[in-house]
Amino acid sequence: MRVEVVAIGTELLLGQIQDTNSTWISEQLATIGVDCYFQTKVGDNLDRIALAIRSSLARADGVILCGGLGPTQDDITREAIAMVVGAELEMDQSMADQIAAYFANRERAMPKNNLRQAERPPGSTFIAQRKGTAPGLICPVGNKVIYAVPGVPYEMKDMVQRAVLPDIVKRSGQTKYIGSRVLRTWGLSESGLAEAVAGRLEELERTKVATIAFLASGVEGIKLRITAKGETQASVETVLGVEEAALREILGDTVFGTDEETMESVVGEQLKVKGLTLAVAESLTGGLIASRVVAVPGASDYFKGGVVSYATAVKREILGVEEDLVVTEAAAIAMAKGVAKALGASVGLSTTGVAGPDEVEGQPVGTVWIGVYVSADQEISFARLVRLPPGDRAVVRSLAAISAMDVLRRALSS
Template sequence: MNAEILAVGSELLLGETVDTNSAYLARQLASIGIDLFRKSVVGDNEMRIAAAIDEALNRADLVICTGGLGPTVDDVTREAVARALQRPLVFHQHLLDQIEARFRAFGRSMPESNRRQAYVPEGARIVENPRGTAPAFIVEDARGTVVVLPGVPSEMRYLWENAILPYLRDERGETGIILVRTLHAVGLGESVIGERLADLMAQTNPTLGISAKHARYELRIGAKASSRAAAETMIAQVEAVIRERLGSHLLGDERLDQTVARMLRERGKTLALYEGAVTAPLYRALSKEALESVRGVIMHPTDIPADDDAAQSLARTGAIDVRHRWRTDIGLALQPSGLIASDGFATVCVAIAHTGGVDEWQRRFDMRSDDVWDFAGTMALDALRQHLASA
């Protein structure tokens, strides 16, 4: 079975509300082995919602709608589903009785507008909602199955876990699993990683995808199988190939900052920082746990070296100075050059002082980028990781 999710609400389109429901449902679908091919958002408009449902049924076996089941005139998902499936809305007295009882429990009388929540498309299976006034429903149509849930996250999750999930698992036989494992890599460009793993990324099951942020890479392995054990075996086989091809650039389950924190702790190393940029990229790159190993920081953003050689020299002396000043095992320094080329690029230098001497790195970055110091922090953190690995 394959599925699509349709989130309804103009507030989602306007960016006023974040659609957390779709992310939750995506994870839930994976837990029972249902492929999710698309997520969409549509505003509170009956015709557009109906069109979106109609289009989704041309592609998917299961369409899950969230939102638009309230009592106000802009809550039109019920009408849209009925239009898309060409079924009339039918009034159910017992639903109205439940809605009125919920209002009485709060010591209030039910507004007449809530009456519209007692209507569902003809032939729909009603899913009663003890957590709110909007019942959910399931429509099994010749074209596919449409599940409609309230948009309130707590109600949606309750109804999914207690009604929809059992329905899909027990009645529709969806008992498989889609398992995802995320690995982390650093020190290679996204294109290089993509070239080395191109054949794995072309597979349909298991799948492999790459995402990048600040020169740190997430490799997501997804496997669909009839059991967790079978999916884990498939993932392990792909991971073994990735490890062989990426070598030390593959960190495993840990992020770069987590890896550095663990290595500092396991080796009992202390650290001091020299920051040559006012944004303190070294301090920002370290995790809270890693900062427990930091004994001191010197900031000299006003020292602007005239060229790349001066920047590397300042990074070297800065790393040595902070190590001696705070009597730490390691001094880590980052210093940008003051020489910015006409294309906006400049050299950023990193130095690590330790008992065996000083190790140095440098790389050119686009200084016009808002993320330049995040990229520089990644370079420095990876340099520290390499040093700790060889120590």
């Protein structure tokens, strides 16, 4: 089955906002094995939206329209669908009552325009709205189909997962269940990963029980997505479990998490389980590690805080670093130990290095020392040298931040 995506909104064509919806939807379609060969962006213009829908339906079996379902006059996706199917919109009294009740429950006056959201082309069905007021639509056209969902990302995602994807799977004649699992990795390049799992890929090429895709995620490492089809959810989960185990066996602690886990959520969980607390001392990362650590809900259980020691004097006075040179193994260890002591934490993590554009202490851009101090059953401290590709300051700093958390993760899991 082929499905296209049409994102609707003049602000998309003016470059005022980024169309992230199409990207997300196409990833979902790829996961369930549906081909998406064209995606289109079009503005809030009736004739042009209708043209985009017709073009998509001429090439594909279905089209997902995203945006233009709101209550205002420039929300005309419903009208464009009506134009394509050649029929007038009909008011659905039951939906009108639901929308009126939504406002009544919140003790807010309902703008009359909101009732436009209760209109639908004949033969179509609503996708119930759970997070706002605009319902979605499923509108069959001959043996093809038009889906319409709101442009607000969290409303769109809810409807696509709950109603659109299942409907596509049903129409495509697939009786099988499709599931996927993402393994997040850090430390190997894409070609390095591909080489490591080459045997597994060959085996899957033969057995066809699952597929594996590599998704480069910039400074966040590389994801391996395992996708499997089966008669039941349970059988698919079994296959995913077997594949995950096989890949983990090969990749070891290069795999740091699954699905929605992040490096900071994984490290946070390790600290919580071990009853440890963390303090960070950041030089070149300048607060990036701390801001990622506190982004995890519940971080206050294990995170004491941090010191951004940008000036050398701060390294000396607050952290007690005595070394003359600050981009060194000894300084990184002293920073980690110093911040743990100063902030009363059992674990200290530090970064000191060269973000660029200029060299520091004769060290090239991209040189990063990462220091770790852990005071648990016994006291350990060490530093690792990481050489990052010199480039944009922001990229060097982001890579240094996740590298540092990864060094701590490996230390805590050993």
